[in-house]
Amino acid sequence: MNASSPPAGGTPKTPSTTAVTLPFQARIRKSAYFHASLKHGCHSFGVYNRTYISMGFQDPVKEYWDLLNGVVLWPVAGERQLEIKGPDASQFVQLLTPRNLDKFAVGQCKYLLVTADDGGIVNDPVCLKLGPDHYWLSAADSDIWLYARGINAMARMDVELSDPNVSVMQVQGPRSVDLMEKMFGPQVRTLKYYWCMESTLDDAPVVVSRTGWSSEWGYEIYLRDAAAGDRVFEHILAEGAEFGVQLGVVSQIRRIEGGMLSYGADMDLTTNPFEIGLGRLVDLEQSNDFIGRDALRSIAKAGAKRKIMGVSVPPPALSGFIEPWALEVNGDPVSTVTSLAFSPRLERNIGLTIVPTSLAEPGRAVSLVTPDGPVAGELQDLPFVSGRTG
Amino acid sequence: MNASSPPAGGTPKTPSTTAVTLPFQARIRKSAYFHASLKHGCHSFGVYNRTYISMGFQDPVKEYWDLLNGVVLWPVAGERQLEIKGPDASQFVQLLTPRNLDKFAVGQCKYLLVTADDGGIVNDPVCLKLGPDHYWLSAADSDIWLYARGINAMARMDVELSDPNVSVMQVQGPRSVDLMEKMFGPQVRTLKYYWCMESTLDDAPVVVSRTGWSSEWGYEIYLRDAAAGDRVFEHILAEGAEFGVQLGVVSQIRRIEGGMLSYGADMDLTTNPFEIGLGRLVDLEQSNDFIGRDALRSIAKAGAKRKIMGVSVPPPALSGFIEPWALEVNGDPVSTVTSLAFSPRLERNIGLTIVPTSLAEPGRAVSLVTPDGPVAGELQDLPFVSGRTG
Numbered sequence: 186m187n188a189s190s191p192p193a194g195g196t197p198k199t200p201s202t203t204a205v206t207l208p209f210q211a212r213i214r215k216s217a218y219f220h221a222s223l224k225h226g227c228h229s230f231g232v233y234n235r236t237y238i239s240m241g242f243q244d245p246v247k248e249y250w251d252l253l254n255g256v257v258l259w260p261v262a263g264e265r266q267l268e269i270k271g272p273d274a275s276q277f278v279q280l281l282t283p284r285n286l287d288k289f290a291v292g293q294c295k296y297l298l299v300t301a302d303d304g305g306i307v308n309d310p311v312c313l314k315l316g317p318d319h320y321w322l323s324a325a326d327s328d329i330w331l332y333a334r335g336i337n338a339m340a341r342m343d344v345e346l347s348d349p350n351v352s353v354m355q356v357q358g359p360r361s362v363d364l365m366e367k368m369f370g371p372q373v374r375t376l377k378y379y380w381c382m383e384s385t386l387d388d389a390p391v392v393v394s395r396t397g398w399s400s401e402w403g404y405e406i407y408l409r410d411a412a413a414g415d416r417v418f419e420h421i422l423a424e425g426a427e428f429g430v431q432l433g434v435v436s437q438i439r440r441i442e443g444g445m446l447s448y449g450a451d452m453d454l455t456t457n458p459f460e461i462g463l464g465r466l467v468d469l470e471q472s473n474d475f476i477g478r479d480a481l482r483s484i485a486k487a488g489a490k491r492k493i494m495g496v497s498v499p500p501p502a503l504s505g506f507i508e509p510w511a512l513e514v515n516g517d518p519v520s521t522v523t524s525l526a527f528s529p530r531l532e533r534n535i536g537l538t539i540v541p542t543s544l545a546e547p548g549r550a551v552s553l554v555t556p557d558g559p560v561a562g563e564l565q566d567l568p569f570v571s572g573r574t575g
Numbered sequence: 576m577n578a579s580s581p582p583a584g585g586t587p588k589t590p591s592t593t594a595v596t597l598p599f600q601a602r603i604r605k606s607a608y609f610h611a612s613l614k615h616g617c618h619s620f621g622v623y624n625r626t627y628i629s630m631g632f633q634d635p636v637k638e639y640w641d642l643l644n645g646v647v648l649w650p651v652a653g654e655r656q657l658e659i660k661g662p663d664a665s666q667f668v669q670l671l672t673p674r675n676l677d678k679f680a681v682g683q684c685k686y687l688l689v690t691a692d693d694g695g696i697v698n699d700p701v702c703l704k705l706g707p708d709h710y711w712l713s714a715a716d717s718d719i720w721l722y723a724r725g726i727n728a729m730a731r732m733d734v735e736l737s738d739p740n741v742s743v744m745q746v747q748g749p750r751s752v753d754l755m756e757k758m759f760g761p762q763v764r765t766l767k768y769y770w771c772m773e774s775t776l777d778d779a780p781v782v783v784s785r786t787g788w789s790s791e792w793g794y795e796i797y798l799r800d801a802a803a804g805d806r807v808f809e810h811i812l813a814e815g816a817e818f819g820v821q822l823g824v825v826s827q828i829r830r831i832e833g834g835m836l837s838y839g840a841d842m843d844l845t846t847n848p849f850e851i852g853l854g855r856l857v858d859l860e861q862s863n864d865f866i867g868r869d870a871l872r873s874i875a876k877a878g879a880k881r882k883i884m885g886v887s888v889p890p891p892a893l894s895g896f897i898e899p900w901a902l903e904v905n906g907d908p909v910s911t912v913t914s915l916a917f918s919p920r921l922e923r924n925i926g927l928t929i930v931p932t933s934l935a936e937p938g939r940a941v942s943l944v945t946p947d948g949p950v951a952g953e954l955q956d957l958p959f960v961s962g963r964t965g
Contacts, residue, residue, distance in 0.1 A: 204596040204597060204598045204599065205596070205597055205599075205613075205617070205618060205619050205620055206594040206595070206596060207594060207595055207597035207619065207620065207621065207630075208594045208619050208621070208630055208631070209594065209897035210840075210897070211840055211896060211897060211898055211899050211913065211915070212716075212837060212840035212913075213622075213839075215897075215898055223595075227595070228595060228596060229595050229596040229597065229598050230595055230597065231597065231598070231600060231603075231622070232603075232622035235716065240597075240598055241598070301724050301728065302724070302727070302728045307721060307724070326625065327718060327721065328717060328718030328721050328722075330844075331697060331717065331718050331719070331721050331722040331725065332721040332724060332725040333725065334691050334692070334722060334725065334844075335721065335722040335724065335725025335728075335729075336725040336726070336729055337725075338691065338692045338725075338726055338866045339726055339728075339729030340729050449602040449603075449625065450600075450602035454720075454724075476728045477728075506601060507599035507601060507605075508601055508605055523601065523602075525601070
């Protein structure tokens, strides 16, 4: 199937989820884009890093095709920054992660795993190096701020740790580069993958990075002046009109196709980097100290006992995925399915699961225990779709 | 007005909040009581400690009167436990809090503030001492687990830190003691305030404490076997029928009346214990070490610059409180209102705010900046209602 057009027979049924109302509470943060998101039709929200995050503007299948074919804006409000500044900032960031940061240039970004002392995963941020002693860790949904505060209550390093009120807008999809060039000039077109730059947008200070959570070409805009949220939101929409820009939210379909993992779903404190296919982010030979080194050495030596795999189930689209489903092999529960979506272009259900290494064979027959009974599927290697579309 | 009956003219209008849908996500935890809560009519949820928490079964004003006059069940699923076990457990818990724990007996509970190195508040758990080397910190909505893990990544004390899958049911209201006695026998009637005991309920292991978040007489039941959730939920409901037990959620009205603070709303990392009237939980003279001691000594010496106060506004009930509202004195914004509800028996809007100490005078005229414009009110001392009803 051509990625550039929906299937002729119409879009398959989107997996539905039971929904209830969400009464807004004063104690949950509203990002700079909260009011504009409501005004522009955001019909559902979740909570991410104790902040309301948009969960839907349009039909998720439409949002998926918009991402593959054009350019979409995702106000990912829950993506907050742990800011680390000060003379010991580089040493402190290195302490948090097994990735070797010796060759980390100012203006560069790196995807990191933050590990606990037992090798479990605390968070998987993108780290932006904004200055020699100045970093942002753009955090997934776990309170890395308190982890860092706990560490430094003991380590007493010369760093300032904070949660600046930065609001992130992801600009994703093949036409994102055209919109970004219009807004930030030609230098954005030459911005390398996983690099960032400081700029302004409609006079508001922003950081722009060539990163994103879509498996497609894309950028993130980090708005530093929360008071400018409404204005900047409208500005980006207006600038994008000529490119057919659409509002949307993180496409679970596309990110699962691309084998991108979601913290809290596919990894957490009980998973280690080797199990989830991210051993490349662990450097056990470096001379730098980091939390979890001894544990990760032991795990590496013993070999990972589990491996992340894709799971594929033929149509029809499965619904009711609101809890991890048990995954069975020959009738025995061996793991759970932690993410699931129906891919319109692959025309099948695709999911993620971490299975015992001995069972991690592509083609192995498995059973998913859905609320409506078991369904048959098979394991396969990740990603489901390699490379960008468009 | 008599607390035992709704006002003759009917219940005043409840402050409404804008609500949108909340699509359930697999990555957010469901407690042992999630399915039973849905089955029994829970119509809205929030997210608390990355877990779905019930936000409404019936009308909040009906739930308020049920609490004052009878017995209500609150499945407070987001109230998770940080478990601390091991030879250094007592020393570790003391490190977390400025409260002096020298005289902490097994079977006792203590309300604590967990402080950061700058004296800011990380969490305000109730701590249960289940054994000489065994504690639970029953946590408000901030990731105290990661704070503890960060501390111990450096301190390397001999403790085991975990988040056991415990589900809390609060049994609150003047008739709670009758229901609890029926379920747990006569010893529960003599359980002292802020003490706990181990027991079973319908064969499932539980801890029972005489604590709660209602300002009324009440208990908490900590279910240790998540698989028994549905059964235990139905069991408590059935046992409570003869006492007219009702399902409900934390009554914001009653807890504000009682001056009980909500972490994330009325206190957070930017507030210190002295500002929020909880200086009694700080012992600066003790010989025990704890995080934040130097900072809290400095703050105590200089004197608190801010003070928590009540704010009172005449009818009609205010609506649209989904974000902290600015509070003005003589037209100048001096703080925000962090919690707000309409009290049916006081027949006025009541809220909480932290104002500069120089302005903290009962009777001082203030203005609340609501989405519909400013309204006039006045400051008053806390609590709005002292002592239990019923």
